[in-house]
Amino acid sequence: QQQVKQSPQSLIVQKGGIPIINCAYENTAFDYFPWYQQFPGKGPALLIAIRPDVSEKKEGRFTISFNKSAKQFSLHIMDSQPGDSATYFCAATLPTGGFKTIFGAGTRLFVKA
């Protein structure tokens, strides 16, 4: 019930393409759904996040789509660039008991120039 399932494990797209990363969760108590971006040798950095009462959120070229009834959410990267090559983690946070965050397994994205 605490798991967050993420797919695909890896993704290769051409520059300008729109990579899509999908996540699913079971626990309806999750109240905050962030995405983190991690470059090699660095810690994850918060990229964008959404609350379950919103179906879509855009920040620059990054968009989260959220389907509460299906318990699924996804990240879309518009006009992807080689600099977007990184590992992306979806996550879900419980609103009580320490605001613990459960992470997906990660997707390694490579954007070809």
Add this chain to the structure above:
Amino acid sequence: NAGVTQTPKFRVLKTGQSMTLLCAQDMNHEYMYWYRQDPGMGLRLIHYSVGEGTTAKGEVPDGYNVSRLKKQNFLLGLESAAPSQTSVYFCASSSPGRSNYGYTFGSGTRLTVV
């Protein structure tokens, strides 16, 4: 601001040795967390703290201990290291607001136990 600082960045331990990983944050955050990152498994929560003097277990606490004697510091201890504890360890902090539960992570400690 430095954000979240982890020391050391790299360490090699022999099986059975002990060590302490230090995390320091300068953002006055109440909450602090220790995660481990292993290939294909994402980040898994080891222990966390909701304030100075408090600690609690996460998903994978066995073999680890923590202490938070000062608000800005969160220490992770390995009393008797095992090869299964070879991993990259990340510390994070947060100050949950009405709409933002996001974490700030340190740059990690890469630990190898031989």
